[in-house]
Amino acid sequence: MAIPLGTAQALKLWHDVNLAQVHVDEADLSTRQISILLTIYMEAPPHTIRDLAKKLHVSKPVITRALDSMGKLDLVTRRRDETDRRNVLVQRTVKGALYLDRLADLIGAHSKNL
Amino acid sequence: MAIPLGTAQALKLWHDVNLAQVHVDEADLSTRQISILLTIYMEAPPHTIRDLAKKLHVSKPVITRALDSMGKLDLVTRRRDETDRRNVLVQRTVKGALYLDRLADLIGAHSKNL
DNA sequence: TGGAAATGAAACGCATCCGTAACGATTGTT
DNA sequence: AACAATCGTTACGGATGCGTTTCATTTCCA
Numbered sequence: 001m002a003i004p005l006g007t008a009q010a011l012k013l014w015h016d017v018n019l020a021q022v023h024v025d026e027a028d029l030s031t032r033q034i035s036i037l038l039t040i041y042m043e044a045p046p047h048t049i050r051d052l053a054k055k056l057h058v059s060k061p062v063i064t065r066a067l068d069s070m071g072k073l074d075l076v077t078r079r080r081d082e083t084d085r086r087n088v089l090v091q092r093t094v095k096g097a098l099y100l101d102r103l104a105d106l107i108g109a110h111s112k113n114l
Numbered sequence: 115m116a117i118p119l120g121t122a123q124a125l126k127l128w129h130d131v132n133l134a135q136v137h138v139d140e141a142d143l144s145t146r147q148i149s150i151l152l153t154i155y156m157e158a159p160p161h162t163i164r165d166l167a168k169k170l171h172v173s174k175p176v177i178t179r180a181l182d183s184m185g186k187l188d189l190v191t192r193r194r195d196e197t198d199r200r201n202v203l204v205q206r207t208v209k210g211a212l213y214l215d216r217l218a219d220l221i222g223a224h225s226k227n228l
Numbered sequence: 229t230g231g232a233a234a235t236g237a238a239a240c241g242c243a244t245c246c247g248t249a250a251c252g253a254t255t256g257t258t
Numbered sequence: 259a260a261c262a263a264t265c266g267t268t269a270c271g272g273a274t275g276c277g278t279t280t281c282a283t284t285t286c287c288a
Contacts, residue, residue: 010221015152038129107124
Protein backbone atom coordinates (compact mmCIF):
# COMPACT_ATOMS: atom_id res chain seq x y z
CA MET A 1 0.00 0.00 0.00
CA ALA A 2 3.02 2.24 0.38
CA ILE A 3 2.74 3.38 -3.20
CA PRO A 4 2.90 7.16 -3.24
CA LEU A 5 0.41 8.90 -5.50
CA GLY A 6 1.73 10.95 -8.41
CA THR A 7 0.77 14.58 -8.78
CA ALA A 8 -2.02 14.03 -11.26
CA GLN A 9 -3.36 11.01 -9.40
CA ALA A 10 -3.38 12.80 -6.08
CA LEU A 11 -5.24 15.77 -7.49
CA LYS A 12 -7.70 13.57 -9.33
CA LEU A 13 -8.51 11.75 -6.12
CA TRP A 14 -8.97 15.03 -4.28
CA HIS A 15 -11.04 16.43 -7.08
CA ASP A 16 -13.35 13.44 -7.35
CA VAL A 17 -13.99 13.15 -3.64
CA ASN A 18 -14.53 16.88 -3.20
CA LEU A 19 -16.90 16.92 -6.12
CA ALA A 20 -18.90 14.03 -4.72
CA GLN A 21 -18.94 15.76 -1.36
CA VAL A 22 -20.33 18.93 -2.92
CA HIS A 23 -22.92 16.96 -4.85
CA VAL A 24 -24.29 15.00 -1.92
CA ASP A 25 -23.93 17.97 0.35
CA GLU A 26 -25.91 16.84 3.33
CA ALA A 27 -23.81 18.73 5.83
CA ASP A 28 -21.57 21.18 3.98
CA LEU A 29 -18.73 21.36 6.48
CA SER A 30 -15.80 23.70 6.13
CA THR A 31 -12.22 22.49 5.94
CA ARG A 32 -11.69 23.39 9.56
CA GLN A 33 -14.81 21.62 10.69
CA ILE A 34 -13.85 18.46 8.86
CA SER A 35 -10.42 18.62 10.43
CA ILE A 36 -11.95 18.92 13.87
CA LEU A 37 -14.35 16.09 13.21
CA LEU A 38 -11.62 13.81 11.95
CA THR A 39 -9.39 14.63 14.87
CA ILE A 40 -12.12 13.70 17.31
CA TYR A 41 -12.78 10.40 15.60
CA MET A 42 -9.24 9.42 14.63
CA GLU A 43 -7.20 10.36 17.66
CA ALA A 44 -7.42 8.99 21.15
CA PRO A 45 -9.72 10.71 23.63
CA PRO A 46 -10.15 12.70 25.73
CA HIS A 47 -10.63 15.76 23.54
CA THR A 48 -10.94 19.10 25.25
CA ILE A 49 -11.53 22.41 23.55
CA ARG A 50 -8.10 23.60 24.49
CA ASP A 51 -6.40 20.51 23.10
CA LEU A 52 -8.28 20.72 19.83
CA ALA A 53 -7.45 24.40 19.49
CA LYS A 54 -3.78 23.73 20.06
CA LYS A 55 -3.70 20.77 17.68
CA LEU A 56 -5.32 22.76 14.88
CA HIS A 57 -3.51 26.02 15.58
CA VAL A 58 -6.72 27.98 15.93
CA SER A 59 -8.33 29.95 18.74
CA LYS A 60 -10.66 28.37 21.25
CA PRO A 61 -13.78 30.18 20.04
CA VAL A 62 -13.27 28.58 16.66
CA ILE A 63 -13.55 25.18 18.28
CA THR A 64 -16.53 26.19 20.37
CA ARG A 65 -18.42 27.44 17.36
CA ALA A 66 -17.51 24.47 15.23
CA LEU A 67 -18.83 22.20 17.96
CA ASP A 68 -21.99 24.29 18.13
CA SER A 69 -22.74 23.85 14.46
CA MET A 70 -21.68 20.22 14.28
CA GLY A 71 -23.62 19.54 17.44
CA LYS A 72 -26.76 20.80 15.72
CA LEU A 73 -26.10 18.19 13.07
CA ASP A 74 -25.61 15.50 15.74
CA LEU A 75 -22.10 14.82 14.56
CA VAL A 76 -20.52 15.40 17.99
CA THR A 77 -21.60 15.86 21.60
CA ARG A 78 -20.27 17.69 24.60
CA ARG A 79 -20.04 16.46 28.17
CA ARG A 80 -18.69 18.04 31.33
CA ASP A 81 -15.61 16.47 32.78
CA GLU A 82 -16.75 15.55 36.28
CA THR A 83 -13.23 15.23 37.62
CA ASP A 84 -12.47 18.80 36.57
CA ARG A 85 -15.66 20.66 35.85
CA ARG A 86 -13.85 23.36 33.93
CA ASN A 87 -13.18 20.95 31.10
CA VAL A 88 -15.55 19.92 28.37
CA LEU A 89 -15.09 16.52 26.78
CA VAL A 90 -16.03 16.21 23.15
CA GLN A 91 -17.57 12.88 22.26
CA ARG A 92 -18.54 10.94 19.21
CA THR A 93 -22.03 10.14 18.02
CA VAL A 94 -23.56 7.46 15.86
CA LYS A 95 -24.40 9.97 13.18
CA GLY A 96 -20.86 11.32 13.16
CA ALA A 97 -19.47 7.82 12.76
CA LEU A 98 -21.83 7.18 9.87
CA TYR A 99 -20.82 10.45 8.25
CA LEU A 100 -17.17 9.49 8.33
CA ASP A 101 -17.92 5.97 7.16
CA ARG A 102 -19.54 7.43 4.10
CA LEU A 103 -16.58 9.74 3.53
CA ALA A 104 -14.19 6.81 3.82
CA ASP A 105 -16.25 4.83 1.33
CA LEU A 106 -16.09 7.74 -1.06
CA ILE A 107 -12.33 7.98 -0.80
CA GLY A 108 -11.89 4.25 -1.08
CA ALA A 109 -14.09 4.01 -4.12
CA HIS A 110 -12.34 6.84 -5.93
CA SER A 111 -8.91 5.50 -5.06
CA LYS A 112 -9.72 2.45 -7.15
CA ASN A 113 -9.92 4.17 -10.49
CA LEU A 114 -6.72 6.11 -10.66
CA MET B 115 -1.79 1.47 -8.02
CA ALA B 116 -5.32 0.18 -8.12
CA ILE B 117 -5.19 -0.77 -4.48
CA PRO B 118 -8.30 0.59 -2.80
CA LEU B 119 -7.81 2.25 0.54
CA GLY B 120 -9.42 0.74 3.61
CA THR B 121 -11.70 2.78 5.82
CA ALA B 122 -9.10 3.68 8.40
CA GLN B 123 -6.45 4.38 5.80
CA ALA B 124 -8.71 6.60 3.75
CA LEU B 125 -9.73 8.63 6.78
CA LYS B 126 -6.17 8.92 7.99
CA LEU B 127 -5.09 10.28 4.64
CA TRP B 128 -7.96 12.75 4.62
CA HIS B 129 -7.25 13.76 8.18
CA ASP B 130 -3.54 14.30 7.67
CA VAL B 131 -3.93 16.33 4.51
CA ASN B 132 -6.74 18.43 5.91
CA LEU B 133 -4.76 19.09 9.03
CA ALA B 134 -1.72 20.18 7.06
CA GLN B 135 -3.98 22.34 4.93
CA VAL B 136 -5.42 24.05 7.99
CA HIS B 137 -1.95 24.53 9.46
CA VAL B 138 -0.44 26.21 6.46
CA ASP B 139 -3.64 28.06 5.76
CA GLU B 140 -2.49 30.56 3.23
CA ALA B 141 -5.75 30.65 1.40
CA ASP B 142 -8.47 29.03 3.51
CA LEU B 143 -10.75 27.94 0.68
CA SER B 144 -14.12 26.35 1.21
CA THR B 145 -14.95 22.90 -0.07
CA ARG B 146 -16.83 24.42 -2.96
CA GLN B 147 -14.02 26.73 -3.88
CA ILE B 148 -11.52 23.91 -3.89
CA SER B 149 -13.86 21.90 -6.10
CA ILE B 150 -14.12 24.79 -8.54
CA LEU B 151 -10.38 25.33 -8.54
CA LEU B 152 -9.67 21.65 -9.15
CA THR B 153 -12.24 21.48 -11.92
CA ILE B 154 -10.60 24.39 -13.69
CA TYR B 155 -7.17 22.86 -13.46
CA MET B 156 -8.03 19.22 -13.99
CA GLU B 157 -10.62 19.28 -16.74
CA ALA B 158 -10.21 20.45 -20.29
CA PRO B 159 -10.97 24.08 -21.08
CA PRO B 160 -12.86 26.15 -21.90
CA HIS B 161 -14.56 26.78 -18.57
CA THR B 162 -17.51 29.12 -18.50
CA ILE B 163 -19.45 30.18 -15.44
CA ARG B 164 -22.48 28.31 -16.65
CA ASP B 165 -20.57 25.07 -17.26
CA LEU B 166 -18.95 25.21 -13.85
CA ALA B 167 -22.28 25.86 -12.18
CA LYS B 168 -23.84 22.91 -13.93
CA LYS B 169 -20.93 20.61 -13.21
CA LEU B 170 -20.97 21.43 -9.51
CA HIS B 171 -24.74 21.59 -9.16
CA VAL B 172 -24.70 25.09 -7.75
CA SER B 173 -26.12 28.41 -8.89
CA LYS B 174 -24.20 30.77 -11.14
CA PRO B 175 -23.70 33.48 -8.52
CA VAL B 176 -21.85 30.94 -6.42
CA ILE B 177 -19.35 30.52 -9.23
CA THR B 178 -19.11 34.24 -9.84
CA ARG B 179 -18.37 34.96 -6.21
CA ALA B 180 -15.93 32.09 -5.88
CA LEU B 181 -14.04 33.47 -8.87
CA ASP B 182 -14.10 36.90 -7.29
CA SER B 183 -12.49 35.70 -4.11
CA MET B 184 -10.06 33.32 -5.78
CA GLY B 185 -9.24 36.03 -8.28
CA LYS B 186 -8.17 38.28 -5.43
CA LEU B 187 -5.77 35.52 -4.42
CA ASP B 188 -4.47 35.26 -8.01
CA LEU B 189 -5.53 31.63 -8.22
CA VAL B 190 -7.64 32.14 -11.34
CA THR B 191 -8.33 34.78 -13.96
CA ARG B 192 -11.25 35.77 -16.12
CA ARG B 193 -11.23 36.68 -19.78
CA ARG B 194 -14.01 37.58 -22.18
CA ASP B 195 -14.70 35.09 -24.92
CA GLU B 196 -14.20 37.18 -28.06
CA THR B 197 -16.13 34.79 -30.26
CA ASP B 198 -19.17 35.10 -28.00
CA ARG B 199 -18.83 38.09 -25.78
CA ARG B 200 -21.52 36.86 -23.42
CA ASN B 201 -19.21 34.16 -22.17
CA VAL B 202 -16.44 34.50 -19.66
CA LEU B 203 -13.55 32.11 -19.88
CA VAL B 204 -11.94 31.12 -16.63
CA GLN B 205 -8.21 30.66 -16.89
CA ARG B 206 -5.40 29.31 -14.83
CA THR B 207 -2.60 31.28 -13.25
CA VAL B 208 0.91 30.49 -12.14
CA LYS B 209 -0.03 30.96 -8.52
CA GLY B 210 -3.00 28.64 -8.88
CA ALA B 211 -0.83 25.97 -10.42
CA LEU B 212 1.66 26.31 -7.59
CA TYR B 213 -1.12 26.06 -5.03
CA LEU B 214 -2.31 22.78 -6.50
CA ASP B 215 1.21 21.48 -6.86
CA ARG B 216 1.67 21.99 -3.16
CA LEU B 217 -1.63 20.25 -2.44
CA ALA B 218 -0.62 17.31 -4.63
CA ASP B 219 2.71 17.07 -2.85
CA LEU B 220 0.87 17.02 0.46
CA ILE B 221 -1.39 14.20 -0.64
CA GLY B 222 1.44 12.26 -2.18
CA ALA B 223 3.61 12.57 0.90
CA HIS B 224 0.87 11.47 3.26
CA SER B 225 -0.13 8.58 1.04
CA LYS B 226 3.30 7.09 1.66
CA ASN B 227 2.87 6.45 5.34
CA LEU B 228 -0.37 4.57 5.54
C1' DT C 229 -34.85 44.72 -37.77
C1' DG C 230 -37.09 43.79 -33.43
C1' DG C 231 -38.14 40.79 -29.86
C1' DA C 232 -36.87 36.51 -27.36
C1' DA C 233 -33.18 33.90 -25.28
C1' DA C 234 -28.85 33.37 -22.92
C1' DT C 235 -24.94 34.82 -20.15
C1' DG C 236 -22.56 36.68 -16.27
C1' DA C 237 -22.80 40.20 -12.76
C1' DA C 238 -24.97 43.03 -9.16
C1' DA C 239 -28.46 43.80 -5.46
C1' DC C 240 -30.70 42.31 -1.52
C1' DG C 241 -31.57 40.00 2.87
C1' DC C 242 -30.00 36.43 5.62
C1' DA C 243 -26.87 33.28 7.79
C1' DT C 244 -22.30 31.91 9.21
C1' DC C 245 -17.59 32.48 10.41
C1' DC C 246 -13.60 34.90 12.09
C1' DG C 247 -10.39 37.27 15.82
C1' DT C 248 -10.20 39.83 19.90
C1' DA C 249 -11.74 40.95 24.15
C1' DA C 250 -14.43 40.27 27.73
C1' DC C 251 -17.04 37.12 31.17
C1' DG C 252 -18.72 33.39 34.65
C1' DA C 253 -17.51 29.12 36.59
C1' DT C 254 -14.17 26.17 38.54
C1' DT C 255 -9.79 24.94 40.43
C1' DG C 256 -5.28 25.69 42.49
C1' DT C 257 -2.36 28.27 45.69
C1' DT C 258 -0.74 30.67 49.58
C1' DA D 259 -10.45 32.38 53.14
C1' DA D 260 -8.73 35.30 49.36
C1' DC D 261 -6.57 35.72 45.26
C1' DA D 262 -4.60 34.09 40.88
C1' DA D 263 -4.90 30.94 37.05
C1' DT D 264 -7.43 28.00 33.85
C1' DC D 265 -11.30 26.60 31.02
C1' DG D 266 -15.04 27.19 27.90
C1' DT D 267 -18.40 30.48 26.40
C1' DT D 268 -20.38 34.79 24.90
C1' DA D 269 -20.30 39.51 22.94
C1' DC D 270 -18.90 42.48 19.49
C1' DG D 271 -17.70 44.35 14.97
C1' DG D 272 -16.36 43.07 10.58
C1' DA D 273 -15.87 40.03 6.69
C1' DT D 274 -17.57 36.43 3.65
C1' DG D 275 -20.85 33.16 1.59
C1' DC D 276 -25.35 31.73 0.12
C1' DG D 277 -29.98 31.74 -2.74
C1' DT D 278 -33.13 34.37 -5.19
C1' DT D 279 -34.16 37.97 -7.94
C1' DT D 280 -33.10 41.54 -11.01
C1' DC D 281 -30.21 43.72 -14.41
C1' DA D 282 -27.12 44.99 -18.64
C1' DT D 283 -25.00 43.04 -22.44
C1' DT D 284 -24.78 40.12 -26.25
C1' DT D 285 -26.52 36.83 -29.54
C1' DC D 286 -29.99 34.29 -31.98
C1' DC D 287 -33.92 33.98 -34.97
C1' DA D 288 -38.34 34.86 -37.11
